[in-house]
Amino acid sequence: MVSTVHTPARIEIAPSGEMTGSTRVYRKHLGDMTAVYRDTAAHEAALREHGPDHVVYEVAEHRYGDEPGSLIVGTSTLQPGRYGHEFAVTRGHLHGIADRAELYHCIGGHGVMLLETLDGRSEAVELRAGQAVDVPGHWIHRSVNVGDEPFVTLFCYAADAGQDYSVISDAHGMRDLVIADEDAGWRTVTNPAHTGYRP
Ligand SMILES: [Fe+2]
Numbered sequence: 001m002v003s004t005v006h007t008p009a010r011i012e013i014a015p016s017g018e019m020t021g022s023t024r025v026y027r028k029h030l031g032d033m034t035a036v037y038r039d040t041a042a043h044e045a046a047l048r049e050h051g052p053d054h055v056v057y058e059v060a061e062h063r064y065g066d067e068p069g070s071l072i073v074g075t076s077t078l079q080p081g082r083y084g085h086e087f088a089v090t091r092g093h094l095h096g097i098a099d100r101a102e103l104y105h106c107i108g109g110h111g112v113m114l115l116e117t118l119d120g121r122s123e124a125v126e127l128r129a130g131q132a133v134d135v136p137g138h139w140i141h142r143s144v145n146v147g148d149e150p151f152v153t154l155f156c157y158a159a160d161a162g163q164d165y166s167v168i169s170d171a172h173g174m175r176d177l178v179i180a181d182e183d184a185g186w187r188t189v190t191n192p193a194h195t196g197y198r199p
Pocket of ligand 1: 093095
């Protein structure tokens with residue numbers, strides 16, 4: 001098999017998450033987050049206040065191609081926010097090829113990586129600038145901003161991994177929610193709407 005040899009890319013990454021050389025940038029807006037937050041009334045109130053085009057998070061990525069062995073390197077910038085008691089989140093996903101791992105290195109802000117397996121394990125890894133989490137394969141993952149500033153992470157994962165978002169929506173959300181806590185700042189609680197992940 002002949003594989004393509006790409007030219008190495010130098011990438012500048014700012015603490016804000018801005019990066020040069022990205023091959024794709026996409027944004028998720030308040031209008032894209034219907035049914036993501038448990039408190040739908042709070043989400044609807046935010047929609048009325050800020051409008052559907054209000055940016056919740058932005059992802060910039062650099063990839064050479066989709067071939068196995070390539071990497072996707074990028075940044076995720078999740079704005080602060082609260083929807084009822086629940087902090088702002090990304091949609092979250094399981095990799096389409098579920099055994100693919102991913103590195104998330106926090107370069108700004110204060111967040112939590114919420115991690116769950118299909119068979120019932122849960123972890124919430126708190127991240128501040130300089131801290132990283134090496135997410136193993138087979139873990140559903142979602143970023144949560146528990147601070148007042150944008151939560152910015154640098155991520156890196158296999159280019160053939162893909163994303164399965166329906167695993168979360170089919171289960172009516174992840175098993176845990178990250179909510180505000182007066183003393184600790186944040187804590188996880190069980191999502192009463194969660195119906196269990198399909199095997
Ligand atoms: Fe991922």
